[in-house]
Amino acid sequence: MYPAKFDYYRAASVQEAIQLLQDHEDAKLLAGGHSLIPAMKLRLAQPPAIIDIGRIAELKGVSHDNGSIKIGALTVHADVAASNVLKSNCPLLAEAASNVGDRQVRHKGTIGGNIAHADPASDMPAAILALGGTIHLIGPSGSRQVAAADFFIDLLATDLHEDELLTAIEVPAQSGKTGSCYLKFEHPASGYAVCGAAAVVTLNDDGACAGASLCFNGVTATPHNASAVTDALVGQALDDAAIDKAVDANLSISDPMGDMHASGPYRIELAKTFAKRALKLARDRA
Amino acid sequence: MGKAIGQAIKRKEDPRLITGQAKYLDDIQLPGMVHAAVLRSPYAHAKINSIDTSEAESLPGVVGVFTGKDFADLNPLPCAWQAGGVNNNANTPRTLEIDKVTFTGAGVAVVVAESRYIAEDALALIHVDYEVLPVVVDAKKATEPGAPQLHENAPNNICMEWSCGDEAATDQALADADVVIKQSLRNQRLIPTPMEPRGAIGVFSPVAEDYTVYMTSQAPHVMRLLMTAFVFGIPENKLRCISPQVGGGFGAKIFLYPEYCMVAAVSKKLGGLPVKWMETRRENYIATTHGRDHVTEFEVAAKNDGTITGLKVETYANLGGTLSTIAGGIPTTLYGRLLSGVYKFPNIYCKVYGTYTNTGMVDAYRGAGRPEASYLVERAIDLVAQKLNMDPAEVRRVNYIPPEAFPYAPASNILNGLKYDSGEYEGALNKALELVDYKNLRQEQAAAREAGRLMGIGFSSYVEICGVAPSAWIGLNGEGWGAGLWESANVRVHLTGQVVVTTGSQSHGQGHETTMAQIAADLLGMDVADVRVEHSDTLGTPFGYGTYGSRSAAVGGVAIHNSVQKIIEKAKKIGAHMLEAAPEDVTFEDGKVFVKGSPDKAKTIQEVALAAAVAYDLPEGTEPFLDDTTYYDPPNCTYPFGTHVCIVEVDKDTGHVAIKRYLAVDDVGKKINPLIVDGQIHGGVVQGLAQGLWEGAVYDDNGQLVSGSLMDYALPKAHFLPMIETDSTETPSPVNPLGIKGAGEAGTIASAQAVVNAVVDALAPYGITHLDMPLTSQKVWEAIHSSGNGRE
């Protein structure tokens, strides 16, 4: 509750933030502070300096361009959830963001911070992975883009380098007969996901499955892509029985996480149930 | 009665609470104040070989570093309520531990610095040489051969063995019964979690050589008594205790804690600098008391018609690593003596082992013993119903103590001489059944089952011992409480007609400033706004035992009543003099003194108060002023009761329990303020439901608290719950003139078993008869899927 001593800098621009990161070894970026500050108060994190990027306007907001949607890293969850652009073109992300924490958390926590922090129980990573999103990064040697599938490396570990800033998340706008769904089984204490399931289903004109994706948070150290399940669905008529069968036969998760409220094996059972429910709802919404 | 009692008025204290104007402990800033941080043992069981504080002392900004040796002259804290009538192998905490620790979180050193931040930095610079010892955390395992031994004076870690009831008769009942059901259960450990953690500020005056300690306490007078007479060995008048606005307690703030002594002792060492210590949530979880934690086995005997003929209970009650202030009385007097519930069980026996383990101290937590008893009894009733294939409401009905049996002494003298005051138990059940439309509900349940859904209906009929008192009963010769348990009130009607009530009890959320004003205003025929209630400071209030055990209204409220009655008698005398009438000819009604039959020529209480205060013309031999102090020791406790009904639906695929409906029908006797009663019931119900479904403190085998933060300890949130429905019956208590029974703990005492019974009812198709709390989704899911017919 009483953080160790640290220096505080505020960056007015992305360039200044990158410079400050170079000038101060082991400094941490501060966005919404809703993951970093609790860790500092418990002294689990003791950065010698923090660089506040919270007021860099260019990193805020949602834009839609040519079938692609870009969400600035500093966009808070509440704005992601309320974005009309997202609600019409990528409702999965808005739905996932509306599931984050409580009202206060959603008005302070940012999508970039959520992804950069990579808490396995966070709501946003699975949705971004299910959408085939791309993470935009910038550092002293310029900017680069990483596919969400390559970004999450381990528990609280990502491909983000110490001298880099996450600037945006890019996801494709939804097209065709597509439906999506994010469902969350809430941890009774933390409110984070014990199991979160993000599903996207696209149907052919004849109602058969043209494509699907299904990813989980909360179950494994990094978001889990259940591609074997969705591969089995492509080309199928998506009745309930087909979905149940595809999940039962193909969902295989190893190394689940567990705690006193939900063991690893139980989380896998939850994943099965939520896979079926999320895929069916996504289908119904397509 | 007048017009104020029974009014659902809004609380007088709320405007300052909801606008942030109330001053809590951490809001208090004193000139020159320094800040303390406590170094706590990371080990659950260890010898302290040595402590090196030199590095911490040299950190700039550090004012002082102290260890247990610096306070070796202070006595260990007292355990003021030990189990009655038996030997207690007591071991209590010290201000700071000196040579060993028996739980993670025990304080071993303190840093005082210019800021709390510096103090926290310095903690990391203290080096303690611990010799780590083996650990035991389970109340029963602690008594088994080979278990690590915590205290020399407590072989097999047994602090005390206590029993009540009639073992031989109960054994006979078990032998003679048509059916006997044996069940083991756990009443899991809970963490009270008041919104405001604990804190204290100690100020020593080198001139007066006395102390002032601000503390987050439910019982400031008792704290003064215990600190001066037992720990410091100084005259009582050398300490003033102030409990400012206190943000919730739930029992955990009744007790004397090491830190309260520490801030005072450190202030003295620092020549009188005010020393503040404010608990962090992490400390609150590891170093403040917990509640419950019973390992129990019981047998219940019944006839084929559902009549219960005997109940035999054996409980291992976890007391933690050392004894907290009233730890001994909770699993004995307040548990065993309640095991008759609302039923005329003819034979009862209960044996309790209070044991030491390497866990945090366990003491009273809202309900304190009574929820544990009520949970057991209500589970027993449902087990009998399930076994005999009877409706659980009917099994309750056939076993209720009938209204004509009051005052009722539970069998086997388990209440040790006291009798339940009054009750209409079937009335509360009938009302509840009607309100939920029980017949229809069972049909709905059958239809849901047909459709593959798991709906469950759970009941809980309860009685609680409230208004915990009679000093002669609970005191040292009886139940072992180391003092009296009356309550005090002073009532003054000032010259301006304004009333000040001072009470020895203490409000930390209950609304004393409103309800106590209502009592005085009602009897005096005045506006509630004209009565001010003062409390929580040993300066200026009469000694009182504090607020817990749902006793502030039923004991403290009656003290106010009695003082007002004496004031009215005096007012009549002065009023008669003013009216030039004989005292025996006047009456006092509606705030006025008048000659019987002539109400239009009256003197108001305000006019009488003025006359009494200026004292120009008083009847011969009458002292000035309207002022009276009462010390009220009731003849009995009070016994609120009721029936709660909980309706749940269990998600087969996830094990998640959704509470669909919750109805509480409570009988708290006469209600002073129905709005406040409702609030108390709501909060209490939620705490009980939380025990049923979510909360549970978990220690691992090394004695580390796994549920050590709000990220792990599942405190309920509003969206977990349906709108709670409340209704009531009203059976006045004959114990006191106001007919009050008390309402502070009823909700908690009733609700855990209501939801557990509902879930077990939902799972009955799987042959499930019992699950231990908390009924987490995983536990329920596993029960369904290991029942052999979970997977269709």
Ligand SMILES: Cc1cc2nc3c(=O)[nH]c(=O)nc-3n(C[C@H](O)[C@H](O)[C@H](O)COP(=O)(O)OP(=O)(O)OC[C@H]3O[C@@H](n4cnc5c(N)ncnc54)[C@H](O)[C@@H]3O)c2cc1C
């Ligand atoms: C009570 C509570 C409940 C919560 N519940 C949920 C929940 O249910 N679901 C959920 O998903 N989350 C939940 N959260 C977390 C919340 O979503 C956080 O806000 C989020 O995870 C982190 O975002 P932030 O902006 O607060 O990041 P910060 O705390 O500021 O930063 C987190 C980390 O990311 C780094 N970082 C931040 N922004 C950038 C950037 N642009 N580039 C590079 N690095 C960056 C920081 O250096 C830091 O290491 C909860 C938080 C709280 C306090």
